[in-house]
Amino acid sequence: xxxxxxxxxxxxxxAMALATTALTGAAFAQxxxxxxGAVLPxxxxxxxxxxxxxxxxxxxxxxxxxxxxCKIEMILRDTQVDPKVGVDAAKALVDLDxxxxxxxxxxxxxxxxxxxxxxxxxxVAQFSCCSSSGAFTALAKEGKTKGLWFRTFATSNVQAVVGxxxxxxxxxxxxxVLYKNDDWGQDIGKLVAEHLQAQGITVTxxxxxxxxxxxxxxxxxxxxxxxxxxxxxxxxPTEGISAVREWLSLGGTQNMILANSLKSDEFRDAVxxxxxxxxxxxxxxxxxxxxxxxxxxxxxxxxxxxxxxPGLANSYDATMIALLAMEAAGKDAKGAxxxxxxxxxxxxxxxxxxxDAAGFAAARDVLAGGGTVLYRGxxxxxxxxxxGDVSAPAVxxxxxxxxxxxxxxxxxxxxxxxxxxxx
Amino acid sequence: MIQNLVDGILVGSVLSLxxxxxxxxxxxxxxxxxxxxxxxxxGAYAALVFDAVFSALLPPLAASIGPLSMTWALVLxxxxxxxxxxASALAIDRLVFRRVRAKGSELSMVFASFGVAMIxxxxxxxxxxxxxxxxxxxxxxxxxxxxxxxxxIKPDQVFVLGAALLVMVALHLMLxxxxxxxxxxxxxxxxxxxxxxxxxxxxxxxxxxxxxxxLAAIAGVFYGLTNQISPMIGRDLVLPVFAATIVGGIGSVYxxxxxxxxxxxxxxxALAVLPSGYSPSVPFLIILAVLLVRPNGLFGEARA
Numbered sequence: 001x002x003x004x005x006x007x008x009x010x011x012x013x014x015a016m017a018l019a020t021t022a023l024t025g026a027a028f029a030q031x032x033x034x035x036x037g038a039v040l041p042x043x044x045x046x047x048x049x050x051x052x053x054x055x056x057x058x059x060x061x062x063x064x065x066x067x068x069x070c071k072i073e074m075i076l077r078d079t080q081v082d083p084k085v086g087v088d089a090a091k092a093l094v095d096l097d098x099x100x101x102x103x104x105x106x107x108x109x110x111x112x113x114x115x116x117x118x119x120x121x122x123x124v125a126q127f128s129c130c131s132s133s134g135a136f137t138a139l140a141k142e143g144k145t146k147g148l149w150f151r152t153f154a155t156s157n158v159q160a161v162v163g164x165x166x167x168x169x170x171x172x173x174x175x176x177v178l179y180k181n182d183d184w185g186q187d188i189g190k191l192v193a194e195h196l197q198a199q200g201i202t203v204t205x206x207x208x209x210x211x212x213x214x215x216x217x218x219x220x221x222x223x224x225x226x227x228x229x230x231x232x233x234x235x236x237p238t239e240g241i242s243a244v245r246e247w248l249s250l251g252g253t254q255n256m257i258l259a260n261s262l263k264s265d266e267f268r269d270a271v272x273x274x275x276x277x278x279x280x281x282x283x284x285x286x287x288x289x290x291x292x293x294x295x296x297x298x299x300x301x302x303x304x305x306x307x308x309x310p311g312l313a314n315s316y317d318a319t320m321i322a323l324l325a326m327e328a329a330g331k332d333a334k335g336a337x338x339x340x341x342x343x344x345x346x347x348x349x350x351x352x353x354x355x356d357a358a359g360f361a362a363a364r365d366v367l368a369g370g371g372t373v374l375y376r377g378x379x380x381x382x383x384x385x386x387x388g389d390v391s392a393p394a395v396x397x398x399x400x401x402x403x404x405x406x407x408x409x410x411x412x413x414x415x416x417x418x419x420x421x422x423x
Numbered sequence: 424m425i426q427n428l429v430d431g432i433l434v435g436s437v438l439s440l441x442x443x444x445x446x447x448x449x450x451x452x453x454x455x456x457x458x459x460x461x462x463x464x465x466g467a468y469a470a471l472v473f474d475a476v477f478s479a480l481l482p483p484l485a486a487s488i489g490p491l492s493m494t495w496a497l498v499l500x501x502x503x504x505x506x507x508x509x510a511s512a513l514a515i516d517r518l519v520f521r522r523v524r525a526k527g528s529e530l531s532m533v534f535a536s537f538g539v540a541m542i543x544x545x546x547x548x549x550x551x552x553x554x555x556x557x558x559x560x561x562x563x564x565x566x567x568x569x570x571x572x573x574x575x576i577k578p579d580q581v582f583v584l585g586a587a588l589l590v591m592v593a594l595h596l597m598l599x600x601x602x603x604x605x606x607x608x609x610x611x612x613x614x615x616x617x618x619x620x621x622x623x624x625x626x627x628x629x630x631x632x633x634x635x636x637x638l639a640a641i642a643g644v645f646y647g648l649t650n651q652i653s654p655m656i657g658r659d660l661v662l663p664v665f666a667a668t669i670v671g672g673i674g675s676v677y678x679x680x681x682x683x684x685x686x687x688x689x690x691x692x693a694l695a696v697l698p699s700g701y702s703p704s705v706p707f708l709i710i711l712a713v714l715l716v717r718p719n720g721l722f723g724e725a726r727a
Contacts, residue, residue: 043548043553044553044554045554080553181699181700207699208698208699208700209699210699210700210702210703212655212658212659212703213659213702213703214434214437214438214646214650214659214660214663214690215430215434215649215650217430217433217434217691218427218430218431218690218691218693218694218699218702219694219699219702221426221427221430221694222694222699224573225573237554237555238554238555238653241555241651242555242650242651245562245651248562248564249562249563249564249565249577250565250575251564251565251567251575266554266555269560270555270557270560270651271562272560272561272562275562
């Protein structure tokens with residue numbers, strides 16, 4: 001080693017020392033940043049608002065001073081509703097950005113491989129706004145989620161039981177079920193068939209609809225064979241449009257019952273409102289409580305629009321609970337600590353806090369004093385069961401010229417009664 | 424059952440058109456072109472754009488033809504789309520495949536075709552969005568041909584089948600009756616010998632691309648007419664089209680026609696036997712079965 005390189009190494013060491021001092025100084029000045037990851041389908045029309053709502057939470061928390069004195073930076077990546085793309089995105093966030101909290105994904109079929117192949121192996125806490133498949137419950141029961149999985153969206157069972165109620169109320173005697181051939185679709189398809197049969201309705205056929213097929217004619221023909229009075233559709237708009245247009249053109253009934261995934265303008269426009277007159281859909285809903293109204297008001301103030309898209313309130317709560325849990329878990333907490341701290345921020349006996357910047361600041365004080373918090377969120381008082389699941393009230397809706405309208409509201413108690421009565 | 428059979432024939436006609444172009448390119452240039460199905464997507468979107476343009480310029484053209492959902496504007500758009508897609512196929516060859524051909528092996532060509540497919544698919548998504556488009560929002564109701572056994576057919580599908588058969592007959596006449604057709608077949612048979620006899624190889628390769636692209640455009644528009652248009656058309660169709668080509672035997676135009684119908688019918692009939700969740704496996708099974716029994720396809724010949 002020459003004198004020259006030694007001098008250079010010395011200068012480098014000095015520079016490093018200075019930099020380190022500068023960094024420590026910055027930390028005292030509360031100018032640090034903590035990264036969290038988000039994998040959401042931003043390239044589809046209904047996915048973007050979900051991501052914007054998550055960012056809204058991050059902005060509010062930063063306004064309240066951030067988590068553990070550090071600003072939160074949410075790194076958002078697109079899943080394109082594709083499991084492969086979603087897993088790649090999640091892997092990059094976990095491995096390269098080192099996030100300990102992952103928000104997402106929307107579809108169960110995307111969330112599931114992320115959970116099993118990315119977040120659980122890496123010990124990262126995952127909060128999904130919108131995945132509803134019962135497969136997660138089953139996985140949690142087997143202990144394979146390691147308590148790292150939470151979702152603010154009720155399981156498909158709520159929608160399935162309400163879908164069967166619609167069929168019964170309308171007096172349909174026979175129903176065919178078309179379901180998307182992924183985790184979510186298989187789950188809700190199976191559940192709705194069970195609930196329909198429990199109501200004494202014949203299920204003439206349960207037909208799986210695969211993604212990306214050149215034609216759905218054979219599937220539709222199979223479903224038509226039993227000449228059902230109505231059809232239950234658990235599909236996404238892309239294949240839903242194709243299958244339903246085929247269904248109608250082959251003389252299938254217009255008595256359709258839709259899962260919330262088809263609550264989309266794209267679907268309504270491509271099929272045509274004139275064919276959707278006797279169609280009703282189901283969806284889970286925010287409870288009619290003050291904290292939910294407060295969310296609607298703050299959303300309108302921020303985005304100048306009603307929070308009408310699917311999963312917005314759920315996205316808000318998923319993100320807020322994740323950040324509250326990070327605050328509760330302390331500085332530089334790992335995913336498992338954050339997941340464990342969720343119970344401290346959703347404690348029914350805790351101090352109630354609101355879903356906004358002030359609520360977050362209030363929660364910080366309580367948590368710093370060793371107390372627990374009851375988060376009153378956009379979807380009501382969120383309470384996870386041991387599998388990371390929540391229940392929810394439901395609505396029955398139908399399409400209108402401008403979008404959708406609510407026909408019936410079913411409270412949490414009524415949903416629980418329906419579920420209990422059907423099982 | 425009869426319904427599945429008829430549906431299979433109707434789906435098969437679209438696959439056949441795509442497979443003809445693919446089999447010509449594969450035979451002549453001796454590589455598996457995985458980007459061929461993307462030409463269907465280019466054709467479908469080109470027709471969508473021209474359809475909107477023609478309908479706006481000449482509103483009377485936007486009226487439906489008889490019981491079809493097809494309009495005169497779309498017929499004109501189809502012609503324009505054939506041109507655009509043929510030109511795109513040629514441009515892709517000039518930009519990518521010709522350069523790779525000059526330097527790389529057959530395997531490099533296959534990998535290049537994967538890359539081209541991805542680029543085209545994503546450019547389509549970027550320009551037109553990932554959502555679905557339709558030529559016509561009206562739903563054309565199927566006609567009940569027979570009640571027992573139940574048989575329903577859509578006018579559009581009969582038209583598509585007829586038009587596809589017409590195109591195939593025209594292609595057959597061109598290949599078997601014209602000097603151009605002889606030259607094409609000669610190059611496919613033995614490029615060196617064909618050149619010795621005064622056939623311009625470069626021009627024949629260009630012709631194959633234009634022909635393949637044009638047929639793909641027709642298949643793409645017909646697919647869009649009976650289903651819907653999305654940037655994923657190429658991804659959804661690449662496997663059935665390949666299966667049709669392999670079943671028919673690489674290089675055989677008539678084999679490709681038959682292969683298209685075989686794959687279409689098999690995929691539809693399979694649902695009568697298999698649960699619907701397994702239907703995507705059918706093209707794979709057909710490829711496997713054919714390769715095991717007749718490695719060169721039904722009409723293909725072994726090549727030294």
